[in-house]
Amino acid sequence: DVKVTQSSRYLVKRTGEKVFLECVQDMDHENMFWYRQDPGLGLRLIYFSYDVKMKEKGDIPEGYSVSREKKERFSLILESASTNQTSMYLCASSFPPLGLTDTQYFGPGTRLTVL
Amino acid sequence: QKEVEQNSGPLSVPEGAIASLNCTYSDRGSQSFFWYRQYSGKSPELIMSIYSNGDKEDGRFTAQLNKASQYVSLLIRDSQPSDSATYLCAVDYGNKLVFGAGTILRVKS
Numbered sequence: 001d002v003k004v005t006q007s008s009r010y011l012v013k014r015t016g017e018k019v020f021l022e023c024v025q026d027m028d029h030e031n032m033f034w035y036r037q038d039p040g041l042g043l044r045l046i047y048f049s050y051d052v053k054m055k056e057k058g059d060i061p062e063g064y065s066v067s068r069e070k071k072e073r074f075s076l077i078l079e080s081a082s083t084n085q086t087s088m089y090l091c092a093s094s095f096p097p098l099g100l101t102d103t104q105y106f107g108p109g110t111r112l113t114v115l
Numbered sequence: 116q117k118e119v120e121q122n123s124g125p126l127s128v129p130e131g132a133i134a135s136l137n138c139t140y141s142d143r144g145s146q147s148f149f150w151y152r153q154y155s156g157k158s159p160e161l162i163m164s165i166y167s168n169g170d171k172e173d174g175r176f177t178a179q180l181n182k183a184s185q186y187v188s189l190l191i192r193d194s195q196p197s198d199s200a201t202y203l204c205a206v207d208y209g210n211k212l213v214f215g216a217g218t219i220l221r222v223k224s
Contacts, residue, residue: 033211040123042203042216043159050210058211090158103149104205104212106158 003027004107006091012113019078021110023091031094032074033104034058034066036087043090049074081114088112117142117208121215130224134191138204138215141185147207148180150189153217154200162202163189194222 007022023032031050035043035058045058047066055066063085067075074093078085088111092104118141128134136150147166151159163178165171165187171178177190187206191198201217 031210035214040216043214045211045213048211102147103161103164106160109158 004091004093004105006089006107006110008110009108010111010113012115013078013081014115015082017078017081017114019081019112019114021076021078021089021091021112023074023076023093023107024072025074025093025105026072027093027095027105028071029093029095029105030071031096032068033092033094034064034074034076035090035092036060036085037090037109038087046076081112083114086112086114117206117213119204119206119213119215121202121204121218123216124219125221126218127221127223128194130194130196130222132194132222134194134198134220134222136189136191136202136204136218136220138187138189138206139185140187140204140206140213142206142208143182143185145182145206145208148178148187149205149212150176150178150187151203151205151214152200153203159203191220194220196222196224198222 033048034046049068065077091107094104150163153159165178175192179188203217204215205212
């Protein structure tokens with residue numbers, strides 16, 4: 001079975017702090033994704049990566065950056081956390097090379113609260 | 116704007132009934148369609164994928180796709196209280212998925 005893990009289930013940070021969210025997958029998937037999920041808005045894509053050191057902006061990249069130094073690990077960085085970044089953050093991974101779409105497997109999520 | 120629309124619900128059905136969940140999408144070029152189930156406080160899990168027009172059945176679940184009408188649906192037969200969850204429709208737009216906001220399903224015993 002595919003396993004996607006995220007470093008924290010719950011996180012509380014202060015406004016202005018730098019926040020790191022880590023995601024690891026164990027199935028040698030090419031693609032990794034970061035979403036945020038807010039009530040009534042569904043899942044919105046922040047960034048995705050289709051290869052090591054490659055990244056693409058999603059629909060709402062402002063205020064976020066990402067890092068993919070190893071194939072199995074994809075990090076989301078909030079450079080200066082703000083209260084409007086309070087949300088559930090979900091990491092996902094999928095196998096096919098760029099240009100194809102297939103099932104995405106999700107991690108358990110990190111509920112981030114910024115005070 | 117690439118959109119996926121779902122009725123937010125809640126959709127309430129009695130135990131044993133058929134639940135029908137609907138989704139429309141804006142891009143005629145989309146080739147892959149997915150239904151995810153998400154329990155409260157949990158992450159989405161895949162129920163069905165469908166790529167061709169028509170019906171695809173898996174146990175109590177049937178996905179239906181009509182590309183001409185840009186419409187995909189999920190039928191749940193013999194609904195159980197354990198089916199109560201939010202159902203997310205996802206549509207491929209090139210190399211990424213776009214998700215609908217989800218439909219809340221409540222199955223009453």
